[in-house]
Amino acid sequence: MAKIGTRMRGMQQSSIRAMTARCQELDAINLAQGLCQVPPPSLLVEGARDFGKADHSYSPAEGLGVFRDAVADRLKRHSGLSVDPSTEVVTTIGATGGLLATLTALLDAGDGVLVFEPFYSYHLSALKVLNLRPEPVRLAAPTFEITEEGLRAAITDRTRAMIVCTPNNPSGRRFTEAELMIVSAVAEEHDLLVISDEVYADIYFGSDPHLAPATVGGLGERTLTISSLSKSFSIPGWRLGYVCGPAPLMSTVRLAADALVGCAATPLQEFGARALRMGDDYYRDLRATYDGKRRALAAGFTAAGLSPNEPEGAYYLLVDCSAMGVASGVEAAEVLLERTRIGTVPGEAFYLNPPERPYVRVCFSLSNDVIAEVVTRLANGVL
Ligand SMILES: Cc1ncc(COP(=O)(O)O)c(C=O)c1O
Numbered sequence: 001m002a003k004i005g006t007r008m009r010g011m012q013q014s015s016i017r018a019m020t021a022r023c024q025e026l027d028a029i030n031l032a033q034g035l036c037q038v039p040p041p042s043l044l045v046e047g048a049r050d051f052g053k054a055d056h057s058y059s060p061a062e063g064l065g066v067f068r069d070a071v072a073d074r075l076k077r078h079s080g081l082s083v084d085p086s087t088e089v090v091t092t093i094g095a096t097g098g099l100l101a102t103l104t105a106l107l108d109a110g111d112g113v114l115v116f117e118p119f120y121s122y123h124l125s126a127l128k129v130l131n132l133r134p135e136p137v138r139l140a141a142p143t144f145e146i147t148e149e150g151l152r153a154a155i156t157d158r159t160r161a162m163i164v165c166t167p168n169n170p171s172g173r174r175f176t177e178a179e180l181m182i183v184s185a186v187a188e189e190h191d192l193l194v195i196s197d198e199v200y201a202d203i204y205f206g207s208d209p210h211l212a213p214a215t216v217g218g219l220g221e222r223t224l225t226i227s228s229l230s231k232s233f234s235i236p237g238w239r240l241g242y243v244c245g246p247a248p249l250m251s252t253v254r255l256a257a258d259a260l261v262g263c264a265a266t267p268l269q270e271f272g273a274r275a276l277r278m279g280d281d282y283y284r285d286l287r288a289t290y291d292g293k294r295r296a297l298a299a300g301f302t303a304a305g306l307s308p309n310e311p312e313g314a315y316y317l318l319v320d321c322s323a324m325g326v327a328s329g330v331e332a333a334e335v336l337l338e339r340t341r342i343g344t345v346p347g348e349a350f351y352l353n354p355p356e357r358p359y360v361r362v363c364f365s366l367s368n369d370v371i372a373e374v375v376t377r378l379a380n381g382v383l
Pocket residue numbers: 034093094095096097120165169197199227228229230236239240241
């Protein structure tokens with residue numbers, strides 16, 4: 001057997017994918033992975049008839065102009081963010097590809113990157129794969145607020161960047177202007193890059209529109225905004241995303257995206273551009289759909305005696321399982337799987353240090369029938 005490199009040493013299959021595999025084994029309902037079971041908009045499904053006529057060659061590394069124009073229009077319309085589609089947008093293989101290209105382009109091995117804990121576990125994997133140093137900034141449960149003291153305390157002499165995710169997976173928080181002003185002040189003082197994951201920008205509850213970090217304080221000049229079509233259009237399998245930011249940074253991100261993967265799927269960029277131009281009604285309906293699912297699933301957990309949070313955005317509940325008398329989220333997820341055949345992610349998957357409470361995360365991007373079945377199973381008893 002040939003000797004292999006050490007880069008992946010210590011990395012394991014994510015506990016989200018591990019739970020998905022166990023759910024398949026046990027024929028359990030999978031609330032662990034954000035599988036996105038809401039159907040895609042009919043415009044995309046019907047558009048597939050034109051697939052044969054689409055461009056099937058490589059696109060430029062930064063993506064087709066038609067896609068980048070649609071991204072720029074959309075960011076202006078939804079977030080008030082102005083980007084030049086010719087120099088400030090790079091099309092990527094999902095937000096995941098966007099994050100990898102950004103980190104590869106702008107940071108060196110050993111650089112410190114602040115991550116607000118709890119964090120989306122793939123942020124941590126990306127840092128590990130690239131030999132970057134995760135520096136956790138604990139956001140205390142149950143409010144998960146950014147504080148100036150907490151943020152300052154986490155900074156080291158190696159810190160070069162921070163990752164912000166709003167609306168947040170897993171906490172459901174949408175960071176406020178006051179919190180983002182703290183981010184802006186600290187980032188400026190320490191000359192940090194801000195990498196903003198906004199894949200859930202269209203999924204929020206309440207009337208306030210999405211607040212893009214790049215529009216707050218002085219963040220515009222140091223923020224790379226990353227998003228994708230996965231969640232907004234229920235097409236995570238298309239792997240279509242984008243990164244936007246100041247032109248001098250984006251020229252390097254473009255080089256990295258090209259070196260890593262060449263380009264994103266060209267024909268899908270054409271259809272993706274159509275989706276990005278859908279009207280406000282589409283987004284209103286999407287939010288109403290998710291709001292209904294959120295309420296139905298939360299009611300089921302509450303009726304069962306557990307304590308779900310009330311997410312402001314994204315499509316996950318964090319459920320405090322203290323009432324089950326368990327010592328950890330890992331134990332809570334095991335007991336839930338055993339008693340109800342429902343797969344959840346232990347809160348520990350989103351932390352480097354142990355969480356304050358035995359949390360599990362559940363996804364509510366499911367059909368209403370599946371949610372009804374979950375509620376029935378919970379009603380049969382989890383305590
Ligand atoms: C916060 C966050 N960022 C990124 C992603 C992945 O996005 P994409 O499918 O565009 O790679 C997810 C998927 O669950 C997510 O929750």
